[in-house]
Amino acid sequence: MFSDGSNIGKSPSDLNTSGLIYLDKQWKTFNFFDVSEVKPPDSENSPLFDSNDLSCVCSGSDNLFLGSSNGLVHILSQAFKVVRTFQAYDTGSITHMKQIDGSSLLVTIAEDLSNEPILKVWALDKTEKQTGGPKCLSTLGIHNGRKQFPISAFAALENLSQLAVGFANGSVTVVRGDLINDRGGKQRTVFDSEEPITGVEFREGPTTTLYIATTGRILTLTITGRGQGQPPKNLEDSGCGVGCMTVDKKSGDVVVVRNDAIYIYGIHGRGPSYAYEGPKQLVSVFGEYIALVSPPKADSGGKISALRRFVGARAEDIYNNSSFAILDTDLKYVAHTESLVSQIRTLFAEWGDLFLLTLDGKLFRYHEKSLQQKLDILYQRDLYVLAINFAQKAGIGNAQRNVILRKYGDYLHRKGDYDTAMQQYLKAIDSTEPSQVIRKFLDSQRINNLIEYLEELHEHDKATVDHTTLLLNCYAKLKDTQKLETFIKSGTNFDFDTAIGMCRQGGYYDQAVYLSKKQGEHSLVVDILVEDSKNYVEALDYIWRLEPTIAYPTMMKYARVLLEHCPKDATQIFIDYYTGAYRPKKDIALAAPQAPQGGAASAVQNLASFIPLPYRQANATSSPATHGNEQLNLQGAEAAAAREAEPAPSYTVPRPRTAFPLFVDHPNEFIVFLETCLDNAVLDKTDKTELYTTLFEIYLEIATSKTGVDKESWEAKAKGLIDNKDVPINTSNVLLLSHLSNFRDGTILVREQQGLRFDIFRSYTSAADTAGAIKALKKYGPEEPQLYPAALSYFTSSPKALEEAGDELGAVLKIIDDNGLMAPLQVIQTLSNNSVANMGMVKKYLSDTIERERREISNNRRLIESYRTETDAKRKEMDELGTKPTTFQARRCSACGGSLDLPTVHFLCKHSFHQRCLNQIDDEEIECPKCAPTNNNIRAFRKAQEASADQHEMFQEALQKSRDKFGTISEFFGRGVINAPLKE
Numbered sequence: 001m002f003s004d005g006s007n008i009g010k011s012p013s014d015l016n017t018s019g020l021i022y023l024d025k026q027w028k029t030f031n032f033f034d035v036s037e038v039k040p041p042d043s044e045n046s047p048l049f050d051s052n053d054l055s056c057v058c059s060g061s062d063n064l065f066l067g068s069s070n071g072l073v074h075i076l077s078q079a080f081k082v083v084r085t086f087q088a089y090d091t092g093s094i095t096h097m098k099q100i101d102g103s104s105l106l107v108t109i110a111e112d113l114s115n116e117p118i119l120k121v122w123a124l125d126k127t128e129k130q131t132g133g134p135k136c137l138s139t140l141g142i143h144n145g146r147k148q149f150p151i152s153a154f155a156a157l158e159n160l161s162q163l164a165v166g167f168a169n170g171s172v173t174v175v176r177g178d179l180i181n182d183r184g185g186k187q188r189t190v191f192d193s194e195e196p197i198t199g200v201e202f203r204e205g206p207t208t209t210l211y212i213a214t215t216g217r218i219l220t221l222t223i224t225g226r227g228q229g230q231p232p233k234n235l236e237d238s239g240c241g242v243g244c245m246t247v248d249k250k251s252g253d254v255v256v257v258r259n260d261a262i263y264i265y266g267i268h269g270r271g272p273s274y275a276y277e278g279p280k281q282l283v284s285v286f287g288e289y290i291a292l293v294s295p296p297k298a299d300s301g302g303k304i305s306a307l308r309r310f311v312g313a314r315a316e317d318i319y320n321n322s323s324f325a326i327l328d329t330d331l332k333y334v335a336h337t338e339s340l341v342s343q344i345r346t347l348f349a350e351w352g353d354l355f356l357l358t359l360d361g362k363l364f365r366y367h368e369k370s371l372q373q374k375l376d377i378l379y380q381r382d383l384y385v386l387a388i389n390f391a392q393k394a395g396i397g398n399a400q401r402n403v404i405l406r407k408y409g410d411y412l413h414r415k416g417d418y419d420t421a422m423q424q425y426l427k428a429i430d431s432t433e434p435s436q437v438i439r440k441f442l443d444s445q446r447i448n449n450l451i452e453y454l455e456e457l458h459e460h461d462k463a464t465v466d467h468t469t470l471l472l473n474c475y476a477k478l479k480d481t482q483k484l485e486t487f488i489k490s491g492t493n494f495d496f497d498t499a500i501g502m503c504r505q506g507g508y509y510d511q512a513v514y515l516s517k518k519q520g521e522h523s524l525v526v527d528i529l530v531e532d533s534k535n536y537v538e539a540l541d542y543i544w545r546l547e548p549t550i551a552y553p554t555m556m557k558y559a560r561v562l563l564e565h566c567p568k569d570a571t572q573i574f575i576d577y578y579t580g581a582y583r584p585k586k587d588i589a590l591a592a593p594q595a596p597q598g599g600a601a602s603a604v605q606n607l608a609s610f611i612p613l614p615y616r617q618a619n620a621t622s623s624p625a626t627h628g629n630e631q632l633n634l635q636g637a638e639a640a641a642a643r644e645a646e647p648a649p650s651y652t653v654p655r656p657r658t659a660f661p662l663f664v665d666h667p668n669e670f671i672v673f674l675e676t677c678l679d680n681a682v683l684d685k686t687d688k689t690e691l692y693t694t695l696f697e698i699y700l701e702i703a704t705s706k707t708g709v710d711k712e713s714w715e716a717k718a719k720g721l722i723d724n725k726d727v728p729i730n731t732s733n734v735l736l737l738s739h740l741s742n743f744r745d746g747t748i749l750v751r752e753q754q755g756l757r758f759d760i761f762r763s764y765t766s767a768a769d770t771a772g773a774i775k776a777l778k779k780y781g782p783e784e785p786q787l788y789p790a791a792l793s794y795f796t797s798s799p800k801a802l803e804e805a806g807d808e809l810g811a812v813l814k815i816i817d818d819n820g821l822m823a824p825l826q827v828i829q830t831l832s833n834n835s836v837a838n839m840g841m842v843k844k845y846l847s848d849t850i851e852r853e854r855r856e857i858s859n860n861r862r863l864i865e866s867y868r869t870e871t872d873a874k875r876k877e878m879d880e881l882g883t884k885p886t887t888f889q890a891r892r893c894s895a896c897g898g899s900l901d902l903p904t905v906h907f908l909c910k911h912s913f914h915q916r917c918l919n920q921i922d923d924e925e926i927e928c929p930k931c932a933p934t935n936n937n938i939r940a941f942r943k944a945q946e947a948s949a950d951q952h953e954m955f956q957e958a959l960q961k962s963r964d965k966f967g968t969i970s971e972f973f974g975r976g977v978i979n980a981p982l983k984e
Contacts, residue, residue: 040080050361060099067094086133166197199245384408402428548651770804
């Protein structure tokens with residue numbers, strides 16, 4: 001595979017394509033790094049990086065450290081300016097350096113094959129007064145058994161408590177001690193082999209482990225902690241070259257590269273490996289990446305000779321190119337790759353960038369592109385899966401991750417992979433505008449994908465009313481009742497009002513009822529059952545199971561419909577509610593006999609089992625009685641009895657009149673309601689009056705529509721209602737209703753109760769009902785005598801009435817005459833108003849009247865004569881008492897009955913008393929005790945007469961009531977009422 005990365009600063013002639021690293025075909029190559037050549041300022045003599053004296057390079061603490069073969073150390077800033085130079089060694093070449101990051105400590109090792117390597121620890125923040133250079137904290141010669149071999153590997157812990165030095169002769173020396181404080185250190189050769197040491201690395205943890213690499217093996221050695229002192233363990237029988245071993249400071253894992261792959265070694269041994277073929281010269285870990293350097297690829301002299309004929313002396317340079325690659329082993333892609341004409345000296349990382357130094361002194365900076373730039377590169381190549389994995393590894397937020405998913409979904413949609421595209425849209429649903437996705441799947445062929453997306457929107461509570469409407473429309477279009485039920489039973493967040501409306505519109509009434517019940521929308525449940533399903537029985541049963549305060553407005557709303565289709569039960573629920581006996585129905589667990597499983601039930605029947613309602617009742621047609629049915633009926637009766645035994649819930653019983661309009665066009669049910677309320681309800685006077693009045697009106701209304709016996713029956717009910725004295729019906733209402741219904745018995749009965757007998761008689765005469773008038777006259781005449789004069793006038797008003805009256809005319813005249821209701825002259829005047837009556841009809845009446853008056857005149861004359869005789873006798877007695885002496889012959893006391901003795905008192909009334917028996921007080925005038933009561937009565941009577949002389953109203957009232965006017969006048973004349981006042 002060839003790199004698609006750029007090689008900044010190189011012309012095509014500088015590149016050798018044959019020197020590229022051959023990668024596994026699964027690894028994709030990108031250009032995620034911007035490459036620029038660094039131009040450091042020159043030193044006084046020659047450029048530092050191009051100097052042959054440069055022997056080693058290290059970085060740390062925002063500085064770059066260059067070691068030279070003449071023992072000098074140069075410290076460069078971020079601008080690559082030399083900020084400090086000091087002589088670290090007088091002899092020998094500085095071959096290894098390590099700067100302890102975050103501190104001022106620098107470790108250097110200089111080699112001179114004539115002597116042991118010298119290790120020094122420098123404190124860069126301290127200065128020697130004599131030399132002006134940094135202070136050397138400690139100096140140590142590294143032992144190798146007195147064998148002079150170059151150092152091939154070096155490693156140190158961050159606290160410099162332990163250092164490991166590998167030699168080319170196969171030995172490893174570990175230095176322990178406090179080198180920072182120059183307290184000396186102990187050295188020990190911990191490993192010795194015939195294979196050269198190619199790398200050493202420390203891994204810290206519960207134990208400190210030293211990884212040792214040779215050309216043929218990888219070993220581990222525990223130098224502190226559990227297992228210390230044990231011989232090295234052979235980790236793998238394959239080694240690596242010098243520079244092909246490093247440590248990942250973040251994870252602590254050791255990275256080893258060989259020609260076939262990249263190997264990771266952890267605390268438990270070898271970990272994952274990544275196939276990546278090609279020779280390896282140098283490896284370095286940079287963040288999440290592994291940087292690899294490959295040496296020039298060996299070639300035969302024939303190719304070089306052939307190429308020299310075309311390009312001249314540069315033919316050898318083309319085949320001596322080094323390759324450089326930056327890999328991400330987790331995601332298996334090449335972040336950058338290029339070929340360099342010059343061989344690579346070293347790699348180092350500092351200031352957030354990776355640097356590469358070639359043998360010809362050129363320094364290249366590799367700056368990682370921003371996340372968005374890298375994603376844009378992936379978008380351009382449609383590598384969305386890699387972009388998603390890349391974003392996850394980078395730990396970006398959900399919003400940016402969802403952008404990638406949406407782009408991936410759009411890409412798949414363009415390719416026609418709709419199902420996979422929808423999966424990406426679903427993953428990005430949290431921050432995606434739903435309309436962007438919905439528009440892509442509005443095609444009817446993609447309706448299943450659209451349903452999937454809309455369902456997920458509801459699951460994430462991101463659906464709007466329009467989304468719910470669209471989803472339900474999709475279900476309806478597919479006629480997928482099962483999915484519709486699953487959706488509404490899933491408890492997914494959606495707008496219930498919209499769902500209910502769509503179910504009703506689509507004809508899914510049972511589902512609409514389920515949702516309404518789930519939301520507690522009792523009125524809506526009944527609305528659907530009544531207006532849509534036309535299931536009036538279930539609607540009424542549902543209302544009957546609600547609490548009183550909830551049931552009342554619902555049953556009032558649908559009362560007329562329910563009365564029309566379920567008159568009996570609807571009337572009963574109103575009776576219960578208005579009599580205070582309303583009790584919500586409740587179901588009890590019934591032990592129904594098991595039935596064999598039949599075929600799959602309908603979706604609607606399945607839905608009923610999931611309804612979380614205060615009730616669920618099955619409405620089934622009656623079947624022939626079986627043992628199971630009888631048991632169910634018995635249990636139903638027990639449930640009803642149990643319900644009746646429960647106390648009625650407390651609620652405010654409405655006034656009965658509020659139910660009156662509901663029973664329009666349902667008179668029979670209305671009568672049942674009214675009669676039951678009157679029998680069972682606790683009513684005040686006003687409610688009773690309204691109920692009785694309305695019931696009376698309904699009786700008359702039905703009677704009006706009937707004929708014959710039925711009419712009489714209803715009129716009898718109406719009459720019996722008002723005939724009861726305890727029924728509080730307003731008289732005016734009865735009269736009005738009776739008049740409107742032509743119910744004469746009602747009018748008559750009310751007038752009887754009100755004492756309006758004359759009006760009753762007049763109603764008959766007005767209707768020319770002679771028989772009724774005669775009947776009323778006989779019934780009310782004794783109590784109302786004035787009816788007879790009126791009857792006389794009516795009987796003689798027309799020949800027909802006279803003919804129908806018959807002998808009643810004589811009877812009326814007789815009663816008038818006997819009771820003195822009319823004077824004979826008045827009778828004659830009444831009869832003479834028209835020419836109907838003749839003298840022959842009243843002949844007997846007139847003769848009897850004349851004869852009677854003659855007898856009265858004779859009697860009056862005799863009475864007058866007797867009064868005159870008695871008056872003359874009294875006057876004579878009074879004269880004798882005043883003029884003649886009186887002889888008293890009594891011998892005994894009228895009071896005590898004893899014989900009279902002196903002193904004695906005699907009265908003119910012929911009574912005599914002992915003086916002691918009279919109880920006389922001083923000179924008080926005394927009166928005969930025997931005659932005193934009679935005298936007092938006479939005086940009181942006289943006094944009353946005198947008092948009544950001024951009471952003219954009493955005289956007028958008595959005169960009006962009297963049948964004998966002259967007699968009354970005479971009586972009051974005798975009392976002195978008419979006497980003229982006496983002049984003094």
